[in-house]
Amino acid sequence: MIHFDQVSKRYEGGHEALSSVSLHIEKGEMVFLTGHSGAGKSTLLKLITRIEKASSGQLRVNGQILNRLRRSQIPHFRRNLGIVHQDHQLLMDQTVYDNVALPLIIAGEHPKDVTRRVRAALDKVGLLEREKYRPIQLSGGEQQRVGIARAVVKKPAILLADEPTGNLDPGLSRDIMELFSEFNRVGTTVLIASHDLGLIARLNYRVASLQDGKLMSTPFEGRRS
Amino acid sequence: MKHQPPKRPVAKKPVQNTANRRRDSATGNRSAWLRHHRDCARDSLLRLLRSPVSSALTWLVIAISLTLPTLFYLALSSLQAQTEQWQEGGQITLYLEQGLADEDGNRLTRELDARPEVARAYYISAEDAWESFQTTLSLSQQSLGFSSNPLPASIVVIPSQQNSSQLEALQLIIRGLPEVDDVQLDLAWIDRLNRFLELIYSVVTGLAVLLGVAVLLVVGNTIRLAIESRKDEIRVIKLLGATEAFVRRPFVYLGIWYGLLGGIAAWILVTTVAWWLRSPLTAFLGTYGLEANVAWLGFTDTLVLILASIGVSLAGAHIALQRHLKDAEPR
Numbered sequence: 001m002i003h004f005d006q007v008s009k010r011y012e013g014g015h016e017a018l019s020s021v022s023l024h025i026e027k028g029e030m031v032f033l034t035g036h037s038g039a040g041k042s043t044l045l046k047l048i049t050r051i052e053k054a055s056s057g058q059l060r061v062n063g064q065i066l067n068r069l070r071r072s073q074i075p076h077f078r079r080n081l082g083i084v085h086q087d088h089q090l091l092m093d094q095t096v097y098d099n100v101a102l103p104l105i106i107a108g109e110h111p112k113d114v115t116r117r118v119r120a121a122l123d124k125v126g127l128l129e130r131e132k133y134r135p136i137q138l139s140g141g142e143q144q145r146v147g148i149a150r151a152v153v154k155k156p157a158i159l160l161a162d163e164p165t166g167n168l169d170p171g172l173s174r175d176i177m178e179l180f181s182e183f184n185r186v187g188t189t190v191l192i193a194s195h196d197l198g199l200i201a202r203l204n205y206r207v208a209s210l211q212d213g214k215l216m217s218t219p220f221e222g223r224r225s
Numbered sequence: 226m227k228h229q230p231p232k233r234p235v236a237k238k239p240v241q242n243t244a245n246r247r248r249d250s251a252t253g254n255r256s257a258w259l260r261h262h263r264d265c266a267r268d269s270l271l272r273l274l275r276s277p278v279s280s281a282l283t284w285l286v287i288a289i290s291l292t293l294p295t296l297f298y299l300a301l302s303s304l305q306a307q308t309e310q311w312q313e314g315g316q317i318t319l320y321l322e323q324g325l326a327d328e329d330g331n332r333l334t335r336e337l338d339a340r341p342e343v344a345r346a347y348y349i350s351a352e353d354a355w356e357s358f359q360t361t362l363s364l365s366q367q368s369l370g371f372s373s374n375p376l377p378a379s380i381v382v383i384p385s386q387q388n389s390s391q392l393e394a395l396q397l398i399i400r401g402l403p404e405v406d407d408v409q410l411d412l413a414w415i416d417r418l419n420r421f422l423e424l425i426y427s428v429v430t431g432l433a434v435l436l437g438v439a440v441l442l443v444v445g446n447t448i449r450l451a452i453e454s455r456k457d458e459i460r461v462i463k464l465l466g467a468t469e470a471f472v473r474r475p476f477v478y479l480g481i482w483y484g485l486l487g488g489i490a491a492w493i494l495v496t497t498v499a500w501w502l503r504s505p506l507t508a509f510l511g512t513y514g515l516e517a518n519v520a521w522l523g524f525t526d527t528l529v530l531i532l533a534s535i536g537v538s539l540a541g542a543h544i545a546l547q548r549h550l551k552d553a554e555p556r
Contacts, residue, residue, distance in 0.1 A: 049464065051555050072469075079466035089461050106467045108257025150465075 001027045001158060001189040002048060007057035009043050009213075017043040018213045020057065025191060027157075030184040032200045033193040035210035041193040044210065045162050048191070049081060050074050062157055079107055082151030082188075086163035088143050090135040090150075096122070097131040100149045107154065121153040122146075125179060141172040148176070152183055159183055161192040165199065173199055261474065269478035273486075280483070283447045287487025290440045291534055292494040294433035299499060299522070301425060319380040319399055320407040330378045333404055337382055342395050344385035351378045377406060437537050444483050444541030448476050452549045459553040472553075473546050480542025481535055488534030492527055 002025040009018040018040045025031050035041050046052040047059055050066055059066045062080050069077055090099050100121055104114045122128045125145040127138075135143050144164060151159060161180065165173035177192075177199060184190045194200060200207060209216040273280045321330055327350050334348040355374040382399070384392055392410075400408055452459070459472055499521060522530065 049555070051464070075463070075466045075468040075471075077466075078464060081466075083464060089457075089464075091458050091461060102462060103465045105261075106462060106465050106471060108254060108261065110257070111260075 001025055001029070001062060002191065003058075003060040004044075004047075005058040005060075007047065007054045007059050009040075009047060009052060010055045016213055018047070018054075018210075021210075021213075021215045023208055023215055025189060027189055028184070028187050030181065030190040030205045031192070032203075032205055032207045033191060033210065034195060034197060034200060034207055036195065039210040040213040041210055042162060043213075045160055045191075045193055048158075048160060049083060050077060079103070079154065080157050082154070082156035082159040084144075084147050084151045084159070084161035084164045086166040088135075088147035090143060090146055092135055094134070095131065096127065096133050096135065096138070096146050099135065099146055100131075100153050103150060103154045117153055118149075121149040124152070124182075125149045140167050141175070144168065144172075144176060145179070148179055152188075155188075157189060159188050159190045161190070161194075163194055164192060165194065165196055170199070177203060261471065265474045265478045266481075269475050270482050272475075273479065273482050280486075283443060284483055284487040284490055286443045287440050287483060287534060287538065288490035288494055290436040290443070291487065291491035291530065292498070294429060294436055295491060295495045295522070295530055296498055297425075297429040297432065298526075299495065301422070301429060304422065317382040317384065317396065317399065318409040319382065319402075319405050320409070321378045321380065321404050322406045323377050325378060325404055327378070329404060330380065333402070334380050337380060337399075340395075342385055342391060343382055345383045347381055349379045349381065351376055354379060437533075440487070440534070440537045441541040441544070444480055444538040445545040447483065448480060448542045448545035449549050451476060451479055452545065452553065456553045459550070460555045463553070464555040469550075472550065476546055477539065477542055480538045484535035484538030485531065487538065488531035491534060492522060492530055495522055495530075 002023070004021045004023040006020045006022055007018060008016065008020055010016045021040075021044065023044075033041050033044065043052065047054055047066070048061055050069060054067060062077070064077055066077075091102070097118055100118045101114050104117060109117070118131070119128060122131055125148055127142060127145055127149065130138060130142065130146075135146060138146065144167075148164070151161075159180065164180070165176050168176065173196065180190050180192060181203070321333075327348075330348050330350065334346050337343055337346040351374050354376040358376065382395075384395055396408065396410060399405060463472060
């Protein structure tokens with residue numbers, strides 16, 4: 001599903017954020033990406049979401065070779081990804097419902113389906129009764145769950161998360177990770193960047209570790225669903 | 226459930242024929258596209274009305290910028306209607322050879338009258354001229370000290386065209402006629418008036434272009450601020466797979482609304498000013514014995530004004546989007 005082949009990313013000014021990374025994540029797999037800050041986790045995710053373009057090597061995501069993607073094809077490519085951010089990136093002037101509906105509106109779904117699917121996604125993260133609220137009225141954990149609902153509302157093939165538990169206490173973090181596991185169990189490919197090693201260790205998934213832009217190890221094959 | 230997205234039926238019936246599926250998806254896309262246009266138009270208008278003071282400032286600037294050239298245009302149209310009234314002033318008087326018979330004079334008049342560049346020609350016999358001269362001065366022939374009529378017969382020619390080069394061509398033809406002794410032209414002032422009007426037209430056109438650029442910049446700047454304030458939102462929706470057109474659409478509609486409201490406001494301003502100037506202008510022109518003919522903005526002019534306003538605002542929005550949307554790429 002996500003295939004890095006000798007991928008490097010050099011920024012202008014010569015800084016090499018990733019050097020010859022080869023990483024293969026199969027369909028339906030759930031993988032954690034770890035490493036200290038500045039190791040290249042964010043860069044790796046930005047390459048997958050095509051915010052950045054690889055300097056060399058080949059990156060294939062969901063069957064598409066990203067280096068060959070034309071500008072006009074990028075939006076349609078991104079619609080197959082669900083992205084969860086550390087700061088959730090919700091639109092603060094819109095309701096929880098509108099935030100979650102956004103990917104469906106962008107894809108031009110029919111309003112009837114939008115309502116049904118938004119409710120289903122909110123139900124999944126346990127926030128159905130909060131649909132009329134504004135994100136600012138919710139707690140940090142709830143906001144993150146709205147972000148997750150928005151990421152999964154279109155049933156994407158791939159779910160990416162960048163430090164999804166970065167601002168949450170351990171209890172809430174476990175709940176969030178449990179949510180990701182649930183999506184993985186129904187076949188979604190999941191890649192989570194996190195430095196919460198304690199939490200990762202308790203979950204039995206494959207871990208890819210970055211250090212100074214190099215992939216250190218993919219030590220064991222985690223459980224597959 | 227007419228516009229069901231293709232996903233569900235396809236999932237249920239995987240062997241559905243592809244042509245059918247493509248058509249379903251095309252109608253689905255089109256109705257989604259129309260829906261987004263409608264939603265954007267409505268949301269942009271609501272957004273604009275939610276901050277009435279700042280948006281009113283923008284469309285008032287648009288309105289004032291458009292009012293000035295439109296008023297000049299109205300004044301010019303009025304003036305042109307006026308010069309048509311004065312057309313008769315551009316006459317040519319032909320003094321015929323002394324002793325030319327009235328029949329010859331009348332024949333020549335008919336010939337001139339038949340020419341396309343002549344609106345009207347009429348003959349004044351020597352006797353008629355002498356009579357009206359005496360009547361005007363209330364004097365008799367004897368008291369003037371003339372033993373006989375000293376005046377020649379004449380033909381007055383009123384050209385159909387006031388264009389100076391055509392007038393000069395006509396003048397050359399007339400001078401070549403053997404029966405004509407002398408030609409008196411009353412053309413110089415028409416020439417001057419025409420040139421003056423041309424000058425004013427150029428000034429008004431220049432002014433309109435300049436103020437059009439002002440509207441462009443004002444709308445461009447307003448849209449730039451709108452983009453600026455929604456930068457985070459733009460980043461988010463781009464990451465969620467929004468196309469360039471999707472991102473631009475609300476701002477394009479914002480431009481259309483500013484243009485429409487500015488155009489309507491300009492129409493109101495122009496009409497108010499024209500109404501306000503109507504009576505002093507009538508009084509002023511009346512002292513010259515002229516009939517005031519203040520033009521109003523007709524249906525076509527109004528349409529042109531509003532469409533121009535929308536067009537320029539749209540151009541401003543496009544320039545702003547071209548320049549500033551690049552800054553809102555996801556990070």
